Amino acid sequence: MTGNAQAYELLMVGVGLLVADTGTIQDRLRSALLEFHELEASDFSSEETRHKFAYLMKALGVDNAGRDQVGASLDRLSDDEAMQYARRVYDLFLDTARDYFRKG
Numbered sequence: 001m002t003g004n005a006q007a008y009e010l011l012m013v014g015v016g017l018l019v020a021d022t023g024t025i026q027d028r029l030r031s032a033l034l035e036f037h038e039l040e041a042s043d044f045s046s047e048e049t050r051h052k053f054a055y056l057m058k059a060l061g062v063d064n065a066g067r068d069q070v071g072a073s074l075d076r077l078s079d080d081e082a083m084q085y086a087r088r089v090y091d092l093f094l095d096t097a098r099d100y101f102r103k104g
Contacts, residue, residue: 007044
């Protein structure tokens with residue numbers, strides 16, 4: 001295994017919340033972000049995954065200066081926009097899982 005175990009585990013929990021938590025898609029996305037918002041792009045082993053993570057965090061207003069206000073902009077997202085970001089979280093999880101379980 002070559003990927004970051006913490007990134008894999010936090011994203012796994014986040015994806016679980018996207019799927020099983022109650023509330024609006026914005027609420028579930030916020031719950032997912034709260035699970036992994038403290039990760040840094042450098043926590044991911046591939047350049048592509050680091051880029052996806054950095055894009056997602058910036059797009060959702062979770063940057064280094066504002067991590068204490070995780071997802072404050074989520075309420076302004078339409079359901080379709082929030083669903084697109086939820087899919088990006090899932091895609092990020094799949095990349096992280098691939099990296100984690102890749103044999104070194």
